Amino acid sequence: MSATVGPVSSVSTGVRTMFAMLTPNESSFEKVEDVPLYVQQATPFFVGLMVLELVVGVLKTGAPVVTINDGLTSISAGMISRLPMLFFRGFELTTYMYVWDQYRLVELPWDSASTWWLTFVGVDFCYYWVHRFAHEVSILWAAHQVHHSSEFYNMTTALRQSLTQQFTSWMFYLPMALAIPPSIFAVHIQLNLLYQFWIHTELIRDLGPLEWVFNTPKHHRVHHGRNLYCIDKNYGGILIIWDRLFGTFALESDKVVYGLVFPIKTFDILYVQLHYYWGLWRKSKKYNITNKLSTFIKGPSWKPGKPRLGDHCENPKVTGKEVPYDPSWPLPLQVYVVLHFLLVLWAYHDVFENKMMLSQLTVLGMTCYILLTLTSLGYIMDQRPSAAALEMLRCVIMVTMQRYSYVTPLLPSLAVATKAFVSLSLLFWALHCFTQLLSIKRKTG
Ligand SMILES: [Zn+2]
Ligand SMILES: [Zn+2]
Incomplete structure (x- = not known):
């Protein structure tokens, strides 16, 4: 062998x-x-x-x-x-x-x-x-x-x-x-x-x-x-x-409606990862010490007086008419997000490939940058009012990283990515201003 x-x-x-x-x-x-x-x-x-x-x-x-x-x-x-x-x-x-x-x-x-x-x-x-x-x-x-x-x-x-x-x-x-x-x-x-x-x-x-x-x-x-x-x-x-x-097997029968019992309706990536911890903490605050403990170690549907896994019949009923969260958004923004996503994927891949040659501080910095980018893109996809400001902040950080040659010499392929980031960010800003103008025009017209 x-x-x-x-x-x-x-x-x-x-x-x-x-x-x-x-x-x-x-x-x-x-x-x-x-x-x-x-x-x-x-x-x-x-x-x-x-x-x-x-x-x-x-x-x-x-x-x-x-x-x-x-x-x-x-x-x-x-x-x-x-x-x-x-x-x-x-x-x-x-x-x-x-x-x-x-x-x-x-x-x-x-x-x-x-x-x-x-x-x-x-x-x-x-x-x-x-x-x-x-x-x-x-x-x-x-x-x-x-x-x-x-x-x-x-x-x-x-x-x-x-x-x-x-x-x-x-x-x-x-x-x-x-x-x-x-x-x-x-x-x-x-x-x-x-x-x-x-x-x-x-x-x-x-x-x-x-x-x-x-x-x-x-x-x-x-x-x-x-x-x-x-x-x-x-x-x-x-x-x-x-x-x-x-005894946990079920055969597929009615059309399956996917997702959480209470859908989160967001693309905010940190919320997707962490929101339930906050929800559990808030739920436990209502109870005495025994029930507080039960909130964390019994099933997600558990409530005081219910069996260990709770009563699933109390959850919202599925009708088959549920519409998944998919807000419509303009095509230029879709192109922008996909391109920036591919660029951050490239940076992500680069960090993994070169991690042995990079200092812990650089790896930490890149980790924060990746998290910030994915968060910002999520905000754009959610079309939050704060998305444009966050995205511009991210672009400024990227430009600063390039300005002080913090990453470029260590990750040469990022140099191209950085330039592309900057160019695309300017494009994003122009598009943002354009859509803002259009919406103002619509409101006043
Ligand atoms: Zn799965
Ligand atoms: Zn599972």
């Missing part, structure tokens, strides 16, 4: 990685350092599958399956969720390696197919419980609700990930560290995540006998629904058998 470091060796391997279809022979490694960064290398396949879904969607339904504002918000959430990795290795792997080093009971062989398959099933079983707890314990749901906050369902939704969930999910995998080598765990924790990308689509309706064993688009659509029959159902990662075994 040979350990391969570096890029996924071929397109076919890359595609199979997206479906967790690697063999034990090609994905067993002795050392954690030898395990490929499958998730990081999957970016072209994420883009490829999203484009494929868009094209097939247009051909099949005559309309795009994704909107610019919702899709960009989902990709932004995905970007934000990985920012901590600029500063430390993933929590799941770090804590796992600590338990393995200190407390392992047996040492299963890393180069055995049985170990590989046992880990495949073990990671998926633990994921089921990570996911179920994330829905049934309010403080954990505050993190996981991010993934459910889109009212659309397409492959960009898969990337809408939580920033804070990684700080608690690691503990569910620790029992495996008593026997299974970290290098094999490091493979499966990535494959399990990657598998869940392609199931976020409405275009695949039914996969026949596969529906019995595997988590499929049909099953996962139910998981994202806010219809009564969908709440707290289908938690599986790769396998759906856990839901069938533990």
